[in-house]
Amino acid sequence: MKYIYRFFLILLCAFSFANCGDDDFIEIDSLSADGDEFYCNQKVKVWMCVRSSDLWHTNYEWDCDAGTLTQPQGLNEMTWKAPSIPGTYTITCRASIGGETQVRSHKMYVSSYYFDKFEKTPHSLSLQSNTTGTLKKEADGNQYLQTKVNSAAEVNRYVRRAFGDNTLYTPFSTRMKLGFESNVPNLQEIKVGTKTGKPMLEYRWNLRSDASNNGAYINQIRLLWYPGKLKSGEVYPAVPNDDVTVEGTSDYNVQLIVQYTSAEGKKTTYNEYHNLNTMNTFTAKLYQTVSMSVDESEALIVHVAGQEVLKSTILSNARNINACEGRMSINNWELYLPNGNGGKDIPVLYIDDAYASNTGILE
Template sequence: MVAGIFVLSCKKEDKLEIATLSKAGEEFYFGEKVVVWTGTAGGDKNDISYQWTCTGGRFDGWRTQNLFENLWIAPAKAGDYTVTATAKSGGKSSSRSANMKVTKYFFDEFQSKFTFDGNGWSVSDVTGQTTTIDADPLKSYAEITANTTKSAIIKRNLDLAELKIPFSVRTRLGWKTFFRAGQAITISIFFKQPSANLNYPYLREIRWEYWPTVNPGTTDNYQIRYETFIPASNTSKFSTVGNALPLPQPLISPVKGRNPAFQAGAGVEKSLSFAVDANNVFSTYIDGVLWFQSNGIKDWLAYCKANYPGFEDPVGKSFQVAYPAKANNNEAGTVGFLNSVFIYNDG
């Protein structure tokens, strides 16, 4: 009897402990949905309940709140945030926290096999969309192949957080295997149509085209401009030299010209960036080197704000890259790739 009492009194309690709290990534963008999950030891597995809290952002609905995993939605502000999980079972509890680092409006280095499956990217008139994943982000990329006589498009809506001026966009991209001769790659950011004052012009698109395979000694190989649109009259105008306000002012003269920096053969990656800063000054960079700065958008916005009462600031709608269409259905399709896309809300 004494021995039995001694054995019972020395038996260790079944300790409940959250041994790990894991997250799908180390760095996150505004509005990103991030899976977080616990590794719990001890306790009655059928009786454990969970409580989740965070110092910023939110969780995706009540259905996951009591489970060992959850879906955290990053806030629309850069910073370090904390996600905490607490497990409870039989009167015992254990908590563990993880740091969640939110760094920028949006970025993708195409290191997920779900790039084209619920990860925010959409494509049109393409085939064979794939993602090649490498531990080195510089070696990961998304690839698309033109499949019709319409432009092959890869697109992402900018709807997880509001994007207004100042902002900047940087894209690393190129082509491989086949490129339709004499054609351009087009990088665009589109803007939302205001809901009021439909007789006012608004900034609808910034468009940067470059022709990677033509000879810049004999042929124009870039065109960079922006489009304004008046919904009430269905009137579209592109910026060009000679426009008088309120028509959109040119970003560069000539709007279409030649620059050897845009030449790029198969597999050659170009880094192209443009920004609109807090003063509405537009800047462009090629492979990290400043190409030009312009007051074209600045002057147009200043005119609109002075002459159109209630004129609304531009708000980003979507980012898009378009590769050449097939010349005909029997021709091979252009094969394009994106290594990374970074969008900042700081200009």
């Protein structure tokens, strides 16, 4: 009798295993990404939310039409590295359990080479030592970076975006929304410890030598400007060597600098001075965009609040004078901010919407 019982038990188990596939169930609730807008080469977390008859054994197969997937397959999450060209791309995930499968896709919008809207912690700018940076919120909920120099020895410090991309060349463009929450700098020369300097803002691109340069290359492109309006009794500094600005004045409030490094390592610096009424318009709580760009013709272009205020041939001239061949490779972008005179009344800077583009001029 017990043999008959065992026979029927085995048949029952076999019948159960044969029909367990009929109970497989899977339904995708969502395929989500960590954000709605991304920049080139950004690593983005994506994940699936599903309901399944056996979540533990559910398998996930990821695919993308551009960029790369950087985690192992099989999990309900993945990291996608965006491609190096802006555009709209698609990520797809196939979730399956037993014989049941469902597929979901998600569009990924890559808007520019780089941006930081400071909506998340931490931000992607690195701060030089003796510089502080804090994420703050405005009344409307917008988040921004508040930064200032915190040094007893230095007249200025920088925040930096390092790109880490050997294939990043001009044409190139960078832009930030800037302003001062308090202590807009005047024209008084800054002295901090034993060092002195001018209370200017500066965009600086540091470049690297490329194989196409044969050892001789442009290593720096810089834009410096006095951000505040003239106050009673103040005057702009005189152009060095009794020269005049491009506009014909003997004093200046904007300076362009291009530095060239020869194959022997000798550095030559080229300066151009301007007197403009468009870049020294900052007052406390006034925030506006400032961009610096190099276009296809190697013109150096500056925009303020969406308007072109300066276009110069200083870069192309430096290249021509030195027969500097090959491509200009961008290493990093720095914003220099001033300390207070004697470390007092330190300017507090507002930074938002930092962008970089290698496909168009940012205004």
